Amino acid sequence: MLVYAHRGARGYAPENTMSAFRQAIICKADGIELDVQATKDHQLVICHDHTIDRTSNGSGWIKDLTLAQLKAFDFGAWFAPSFANEAILTFQEFFTWYVTTPLLLNIEIKNGPVIYKGIEEQLINIMKTNKNTPQDFDFYNRIIISSFYHPSLVKIKQVDQQFKTGVLFADRLVDVLSLIHQTNADYLHPHWHYLEENWIKPAHEAGIGVNSYTINTQEEFDFSCANHIDGLFSDFPDRWS
Numbered sequence: 001m002l003v004y005a006h007r008g009a010r011g012y013a014p015e016n017t018m019s020a021f022r023q024a025i026i027c028k029a030d031g032i033e034l035d036v037q038a039t040k041d042h043q044l045v046i047c048h049d050h051t052i053d054r055t056s057n058g059s060g061w062i063k064d065l066t067l068a069q070l071k072a073f074d075f076g077a078w079f080a081p082s083f084a085n086e087a088i089l090t091f092q093e094f095f096t097w098y099v100t101t102p103l104l105l106n107i108e109i110k111n112g113p114v115i116y117k118g119i120e121e122q123l124i125n126i127m128k129t130n131k132n133t134p135q136d137f138d139f140y141n142r143i144i145i146s147s148f149y150h151p152s153l154v155k156i157k158q159v160d161q162q163f164k165t166g167v168l169f170a171d172r173l174v175d176v177l178s179l180i181h182q183t184n185a186d187y188l189h190p191h192w193h194y195l196e197e198n199w200i201k202p203a204h205e206a207g208i209g210v211n212s213y214t215i216n217t218q219e220e221f222d223f224s225c226a227n228h229i230d231g232l233f234s235d236f237p238d239r240w241s
Helices: 018-026 067-071 091-098 119-129 148-161 179-185 197-205 218-226
Strands: 002-008 031-038 044-046 104-109 144-149 164-169 187-190 208-212 231-234
Touching: 002 018, 002 104, 018 031, 018 231, 044 091, 044 119, 044 179, 091 119, 104 119, 119 144, 119 148, 144 148, 144 179, 144 187, 148 164, 148 179, 179 231, 197 208
Parallel strands: 002 031, 002 231, 031 104, 104 144, 144 164, 164 187, 187 208, 208 231
Antiparallel strands: 031 044
């Protein structure tokens, strides 16, 4: 089972920062999971919440702040004093580092409630035009693009149908596989609460992968293993890697 460091190894470092991503390697994770959204001046940055209040010494909505304004805030000290002066990362900054690693990557587009028009095309363009990316870099087997905002997954396939996509959901749906039919996605990404053999088995038979979040305890891990998932997202990836 593949293990992704959720928002980096956020159990050990401030989430979605370079420290957390480097910690994922130390924890021997197979991959990194992160969140992207857009600033007022249309720069893609890595942050889970639509506001910066919880994870910085600043305040406000990302959509209302420029990149320069966001860079002035501290995104590390809230976690521990040793992480003081950790800056918010642009996706470009992260990706330039990421392609030098062997890690897999799951990118979550944080559309909704704020809808970032054109974020899908911008995301793919940043990846495809990065000057540090090796010529033989395997975009289509190393990267999954996921979202709770399922129209973004449809858009990704329209921009480049070869990118793998994952449908995030946190509900007990009547017909889980209908999400695949609606989006043409390659993976189902449920909260672990909603793992059930009655849809996992037919998903696997149809060639659809199942990765689940956020698995941090032994009980959650055992339950997920019993349901034969393909991968998991964890704040403590070293517990399972």
